[in-house]
Amino acid sequence: MGMERGSFAARHEFDALPLSPDVDVHCAQFSEIAALADMAHRLVPGVRIGEQQLARYFTFDSQCLLTFTRNGALVGGMAFLFLNERGHDALLLDEICLTEPDIGYLASGNEEVSATYIWAIATTGRGIAGLGKAAAHLRQPRLRSADCFAQPSTAAGRDIMKATGFEPIASFQPDLWCYERPWNRLPLHGRGAMIEARSFADARH
Secondary structure (H helix, E strand, O other), X not given: OEEOOOOOOXXXXXXXXXXXXXXXXXXXXXXXXXXXXXHHHHHOOOOOOOHHHXXXXXXXXXXXXXXXXXOOEEEEEEEEEEEOHHHHHHHXXXXXXXXXXXXXXXXXXXXXXXXXXXXXXXXXXXXXXXXXXXXXXOOOOOOOOOXXXXXXXXXXXXXXXXHOOOEEOOOOOOOOEEEOOHHHOOOHHHHHHHHHHHHHHHHHO
């Protein structure tokens, strides 16, 4: 993921980011794919995927590409991989080619989305304000239960991760960060109850 240099000082959970009225966020249209691919190449280090490949994933799942516009001008975009259980496992085990992932790892329309991988964030200027609406996109029923994963490729991308509740996790995939959705987290009292139950069970042996 990448973006032009600039500060992202506000600290918010990804799912609590404000919905900025300045930036319009919508599912990409086929006619926007070329411009999005070009922006990703310019702003995200290591991106090798071309327009045709991007179009292939878009055709498989049109929800995977978002366009950020401000006053009608393109100011950013976001690409996701909605992984099924096989894809989720492959991500953690570093068995997925993230530059050109196998379609078999992606959740089809009737499959549960097990994890959302943020493939790229490319923004210019104030486009970063569109992140709140992008997070809202990931709260639709099909995507709501999937935790989010990303690999920051720039210092600015890393700053975004830190500022929005992502944390580095232990995995075979290098430098993988995860954002656990708030509703997936075990409540504190639940953790305490589990520890107490385990202690009680241990005491009986």
